[in-house]
Amino acid sequence: MAAGRLFLSAKNAAALDVELMSSGGFSLDQLMELAGLSCAQAVYKAYPPESKNKVLVIAGPGNNGGDGLVAARHLKLFGYEPTVYYPKRPNKDIYNRLFIQLQNLKVPFTEDFESALTSTDQVLDAIFGFSFHPPIRPPFDSVISVLANCSKPIVSVDLPSSWDVDAGPPAEGQLGHGFVPDVLISLTAPKPAAKFFVGEGKRHFLGGRFISKQVAEKWGFELPQYPGVDQIVELPVEQE
Amino acid sequence: MAAGRLFLSAKNAAALDVELMSSGGFSLDQLMELAGLSCAQAVYKAYPPESKNKVLVIAGPGNNGGDGLVAARHLKLFGYEPTVYYPKRPNKDIYNRLFIQLQNLKVPFTEDFESALTSTDQVLDAIFGFSFHPPIRPPFDSVISVLANCSKPIVSVDLPSSWDVDAGPPAEGQLGHGFVPDVLISLTAPKPAAKFFVGEGKRHFLGGRFISKQVAEKWGFELPQYPGVDQIVELPVEQE
Numbered sequence: 001m002a003a004g005r006l007f008l009s010a011k012n013a014a015a016l017d018v019e020l021m022s023s024g025g026f027s028l029d030q031l032m033e034l035a036g037l038s039c040a041q042a043v044y045k046a047y048p049p050e051s052k053n054k055v056l057v058i059a060g061p062g063n064n065g066g067d068g069l070v071a072a073r074h075l076k077l078f079g080y081e082p083t084v085y086y087p088k089r090p091n092k093d094i095y096n097r098l099f100i101q102l103q104n105l106k107v108p109f110t111e112d113f114e115s116a117l118t119s120t121d122q123v124l125d126a127i128f129g130f131s132f133h134p135p136i137r138p139p140f141d142s143v144i145s146v147l148a149n150c151s152k153p154i155v156s157v158d159l160p161s162s163w164d165v166d167a168g169p170p171a172e173g174q175l176g177h178g179f180v181p182d183v184l185i186s187l188t189a190p191k192p193a194a195k196f197f198v199g200e201g202k203r204h205f206l207g208g209r210f211i212s213k214q215v216a217e218k219w220g221f222e223l224p225q226y227p228g229v230d231q232i233v234e235l236p237v238e239q240e
Numbered sequence: 241m242a243a244g245r246l247f248l249s250a251k252n253a254a255a256l257d258v259e260l261m262s263s264g265g266f267s268l269d270q271l272m273e274l275a276g277l278s279c280a281q282a283v284y285k286a287y288p289p290e291s292k293n294k295v296l297v298i299a300g301p302g303n304n305g306g307d308g309l310v311a312a313r314h315l316k317l318f319g320y321e322p323t324v325y326y327p328k329r330p331n332k333d334i335y336n337r338l339f340i341q342l343q344n345l346k347v348p349f350t351e352d353f354e355s356a357l358t359s360t361d362q363v364l365d366a367i368f369g370f371s372f373h374p375p376i377r378p379p380f381d382s383v384i385s386v387l388a389n390c391s392k393p394i395v396s397v398d399l400p401s402s403w404d405v406d407a408g409p410p411a412e413g414q415l416g417h418g419f420v421p422d423v424l425i426s427l428t429a430p431k432p433a434a435k436f437f438v439g440e441g442k443r444h445f446l447g448g449r450f451i452s453k454q455v456a457e458k459w460g461f462e463l464p465q466y467p468g469v470d471q472i473v474e475l476p477v478e479q480e
Contacts, residue, residue: 024340025340026337027334027337077449078468100264209317210341228318229314229318
C-alpha cells in the first residue's frame with residue numbers, strides 16, 4: 001500500500017467537513033448523530049454490556065465532545081450506564097440540545113472526574129478531535145495526565161486526545177506522552193496519527209458511514225466495506 | 241394487555257413529535273436520520289441484499305417522505321440499488337439537502353413510477369405518515385391503486401399509505417382498499433391502525449430508538465427491548 005494513501009491530514013479533514021456540509025448537503029446534526037452512533041457501536045463491539053457497564057464519557061468543548069454526547073445517549077439506550085464529564089460547555093445550540101437529550105434520559109453529569117474514573121468500567125475519550133492544537137488548557141491538561149497513567153480501558157474518538165493529528169503522539173516530556181488508548185474510532189477516515197496506534201490487543205474501528213466512493217477517491221483515502229447494517233468497520237492494527 | 245395501551249393516536253403522535261423537538265431537545269434532522277436508518281435496517285432484516293436488490297423508494301411530500309429519502313441513502317450504503325420516485329418536492333431545506341445527499345451517491349430519481357415498479361425487487365412506501373388526511377391527491381391516488389394490486393414485496397414506513405392513522409384500512413370502494421404491505425415499520429410507537437396489520441408472514445418492526453422509558457410511560461405506550469445496537473425491534477403479528 002502506498003504510504004499516506006489511507007490517511008486524511010488535519011487540513012484535508014477540515015476541508016472535507018466543510019464540503020460535506022456545503023455541497024454534500026449534510027447538516028452538523030446529521031453528521032454528529034451518525035458519528036456518535038458509530039462511537040457507541042465501537043464501545044459495544046469492544047466492551048459488550050455485561051451488567052450495565054459504567055462508561056465515563058469525557059466530552060471536550062468542540063465537535064469531538066459533541067460526538068461523545070451523542071455516543072453517551074446511544075450507550076444509555078444500549079443498556080450501559082454512562083456518566084458524562086463535560087467541564088467546558090460552549091453555549092452553542094447543538095451542544096445545548098444534546099445536553100438536554102441526556103438529561104431527559106437521566107444520564108448523570110459529574111464534576112468530579114477522578115471519582116468517576118475510579119468507579120467506571122470503561123472511558124470514552126471525546127476531548128479533542130482533528131482540529132486540536134496545543135496548548136491543552138485546564139482542566140483537560142490534568143485529565144490527560146491522569147488518563148496517561150490509568151489502567152481502565154479507554155476508547156478514543158477520532159484521535160487519542162493530546163496527539164497531533166498529523167505527527168502523532170507527544171514526545172517524551174510533553175503532556176500526553178505515554179497516553180495510548182485501547183481502542184481508536186477513526187471518524188470518516190483515519191488521520192495520519194493513527195499510524196502510531198499499534199500494539200497487541202489494540203482495536204481500531206472506522207465510523208461515519210456517509211462517505212461515497214467518489215468522495216473517498218477525491219480525498220485520497222480508501223473506503224473499506226462495512227459489514228451488514230453496521231455503522232463501524234474494524235481495521236487491522238499492527239502488532240508493533 | 242389493556243386495549244389501546246400499545247398504540248399512539250394520530251393526535252398524540254403529533255403532540256409527541258412537538259415535545260421531542262421542544263423540551264426533548266431533538267432536531268428534525270436527528271429524528272429523521274434515526275427514523276430513516278431504522279427503516280433501512282428493517283428492509284435489510286426482511287429482505288437481506290442478495291445481489292444488489294433494487295428497492296423502489298416512493299417518497300411523499302412530508303416527513304414520511306423525508307424518512308424514505310434518509311432510508312434510500314442508507315440502503316445504498318448497505319449495498320442495495322435504490323431508485324427514488326419523489327414527484328412532489330416541497331422547497332424545504334431538509335428535503336433539499338436529503339435530495340442532494342442522494343444525488344451525490346448517484347442514487348437515481350425516476351419520473352416513471354410504473355416502469356420502476358416493474359423492475360424493482362422491493363418497494364419502500366414512504367408516502368404518508370401519521371399526519372395523513374384524505375383526499376389522496378394525484379399522482380399518489382394512482383400510485384396507491386397500483387400498489388394495492390401489486391405482487392412486489394412492500395415495506396411501509398410508519399403506516400400503510402392511505403390507511404387512516406386511528407381507524408385503519410379504507411373501506412370497500414375507497415381508494416386504498418385491499419392495500420396491505422408485507423412489512424410495517426412503526427416509528428416511535430405503533431399507531432392504532434397497526435392493529436389491522438395482521439396475517440401470515442407479515443412482519444412488523446418498531447424503529448426510532450430515541451425514546452426514554454419516562455416518555456413512553458407518559459404517552460401510554462410500551463417500549464420493547466431493542467436487541468444489541470439495532471435501531472429496530474421486531475414485534476409480534478397476529479396470524480389473523
